[in-house]
Amino acid sequence: MKLNHILTTTLVASLFTSGLCAEGNNTAATAPVVGSAIIGVSVTAISASGYRASKLLGSDVYNTEGEKIGSIDDFIVGGDNEISFAIISVGSFLGLGGRLVAVPATLFTSNEKNEIVLPKASKEDLEALPAFKYAQ
Numbered sequence: 001m002k003l004n005h006i007l008t009t010t011l012v013a014s015l016f017t018s019g020l021c022a023e024g025n026n027t028a029a030t031a032p033v034v035g036s037a038i039i040g041v042s043v044t045a046i047s048a049s050g051y052r053a054s055k056l057l058g059s060d061v062y063n064t065e066g067e068k069i070g071s072i073d074d075f076i077v078g079g080d081n082e083i084s085f086a087i088i089s090v091g092s093f094l095g096l097g098g099r100l101v102a103v104p105a106t107l108f109t110s111n112e113k114n115e116i117v118l119p120k121a122s123k124e125d126l127e128a129l130p131a132f133k134y135a136q
Contacts, residue, residue, distance in 0.1 A: 053083075061088055061108075061116050069123040072116065073100055090126040101129040 053075055061070045070088040078084035083105040089098040103126070109117045118126075 056116065059116055061118055062111070063121050064117060064119045067123070069118065069121055070098075070101075070126050075105070076102065087132055088126060090123060099127075100132040101126055102132040103129075 056072050057074070059072050060068050061072060063069050070090040072086055073089040074087035075083050076085040076087065085102040086105050086108065087100050088103055089100055091098045103118065107118060109119060111117050
């Protein structure tokens, strides 16, 4: 079984890399030769600022006074590839019994502790928002 997996992977890699060479990739001409296929890798440095969504999910949300007012449950990404709304869980106790509300992502900031802050908001303000429901 392992041999079949290795052979299949090698075959797919060979077909994929031969397709790259057929398109005239200039970097492939100087790439090392492995077996009968030429493998080339092009690396571009990417610099980005911001926060990783995977680290923000489940994070507590605070107000300016440092009071916990909810936690991030999800994000809604709009058509312009930017986060449009953060879905906040409010009113829960130990992760149970809360409800979801949508808050425009542009309203959030961070503090010196890198905590997520919704300035001038209170838990009561969030609880007064209409409940968010996902479209089916």
